[in-house]
Amino acid sequence: xxxxxxxxxxxxxxxxxxxxxxxxxxxxxxxxxxxxxxxxxxxxxxxxxxxxxxxxxxxxxxxxxxxxxxxxxxxxxxxxxxxxxxxxxxxxxxxxxxxxxxxxxxxxxxxxxxxxxxxxxxxxxxxxxxxxxxxxxxxxxxxxxxxxxxxxxxxxxxxxxxxxxxxxxxxxxxxxxxxxxxxxxxxxxxxxxxxxxxxxxxxxxxxxxxxxxxxxxxxxxxxxxxxxxxxxxxxxxxxxxxxxxxxxxxxxxxxxxxxxxxxxxxxxxxxxxxxxxxxxxxxxxxxxxxxxxxxxxxxxxxxxxxxxxxxxxxxxxxxxxxxxxxxxxxxx
Ligand code: KG4
Ligand code: ZN
Numbered sequence: 001x002x003x004x005x006x007x008x009x010x011x012x013x014x015x016x017x018x019x020x021x022x023x024x025x026x027x028x029x030x031x032x033x034x035x036x037x038x039x040x041x042x043x044x045x046x047x048x049x050x051x052x053x054x055x056x057x058x059x060x061x062x063x064x065x066x067x068x069x070x071x072x073x074x075x076x077x078x079x080x081x082x083x084x085x086x087x088x089x090x091x092x093x094x095x096x097x098x099x100x101x102x103x104x105x106x107x108x109x110x111x112x113x114x115x116x117x118x119x120x121x122x123x124x125x126x127x128x129x130x131x132x133x134x135x136x137x138x139x140x141x142x143x144x145x146x147x148x149x150x151x152x153x154x155x156x157x158x159x160x161x162x163x164x165x166x167x168x169x170x171x172x173x174x175x176x177x178x179x180x181x182x183x184x185x186x187x188x189x190x191x192x193x194x195x196x197x198x199x200x201x202x203x204x205x206x207x208x209x210x211x212x213x214x215x216x217x218x219x220x221x222x223x224x225x226x227x228x229x230x231x232x233x234x235x236x237x238x239x240x241x242x243x244x245x246x247x248x249x250x251x252x253x254x255x256x257x258x259x260x261x262x263x264x265x266x267x268x269x270x271x272x273x274x275x276x277x278x279x280x281x282x283x284x285x286x287x288x289x290x291x292x293x294x295x296x297x298x299x300x301x302x303x304x305x306x307x308x309x310x311x312x313x314x315x316x317x318x319x320x321x322x323x324x325x326x327x328x329x330x331x332x
Pocket of ligand 1: 012117136137138139140163164165167168179180181182183185268269270271272273274299300301
């Protein structure tokens with residue numbers, strides 16, 4: 001029998017609802033973004049985000065069911081992001097999901113946000129195990145080994161800033177609107193690698209560190225300004241992006257080799273980065289690695305990925321009672 005998940009994601013500034021069939025088929029997804037509201041403040045304002053989720057959530061649920069031409073009767077279970085994220089934002093999605101589960105007497109499956117990002121790849125092609133996942137988002141940068149569905153082993157990760165956070169902070173110095181990742185990525189494709197920036201934590205470990213690179217960009221900008229010189233923003237974006245992409249790809253390829261794995265997936269908002277995607281495509285084709293990249297529209301936060309991830313949780317019996325809680329911080 002076909003299994004339909006109605007999934008809800010509200011961990012940051014996107015209110016999203018999706019209906020996913022059997023973990024792999026996207027029936028309908030609605031993503032209502034608040035970016036235009038938050039960019040005036042240079043980042044997400046938690047109180048505004050949760051208020052907007054309250055206004056949006058029932059509308060987005062209804063829109064999604066309408067788009068799918070379905071009613072709650074044909075939904076098998078409800079899935080929802082329980083964390084990590086902004087607590088006020090998470091709570092709106094979790095309460096909406098619990099209400100639907102209670103009223104329509106459906107099982108409920110809480111999903112970890114990063115596990116969702118990982119399973120965005122499942123909507124391209126069923127995951128092949130064992131695999132390495134390169135997780136690169138606004139809050140996470142890590143290499144994860146997966147032996148099977150829901151079997152995660154941490155290989156290494158950032159010791160300070162997450163890579164998306166680093167893009168956003170560098171963007172702020174260059175007067176780029178939040179979120180700066182997509183714009184910096186575009187600028188990087190137009191410039192030349194002319195600036196002398198440090199390669200971040202180029203050692204034998206699987207850890208990353210981006211705060212030194214971030215400070216180097218900020219210092220360079222200030223020093224040039226003090227000397228009355230103009231920064232070439234496109235060249236700086238290229239130089240910055242090359243350092244980030246090179247180290248991410250270098251350590252990812254090393255992990256694949258050492259763990260003797262030939263499946264690689266990429267997860268999180270920064271997986272939309274063209275420079276990263278191109279370099280991974282190039283290296284993986286050289287090394288005969290089977291690379292999967294999420295569709296660009298499903299790289300950043302969305303409920304389709306939560307629906308995909310929830311299917312395997314549901315199959316593994318990870319159905320919850322209604323007393324689970326939203327969690328701002330949680331590992332997976
Ligand atoms: O996964 P996501 O939507 O939210 C979190 O779970 O954190 O990731 C958002 C992050 C932001 O920092 C944004 O600047 C970054 O992903 N991002 C990018 C690109 N698109 C989004 N960073 C670099 N290049 C991109 N094309
Ligand atoms: Zn995310």
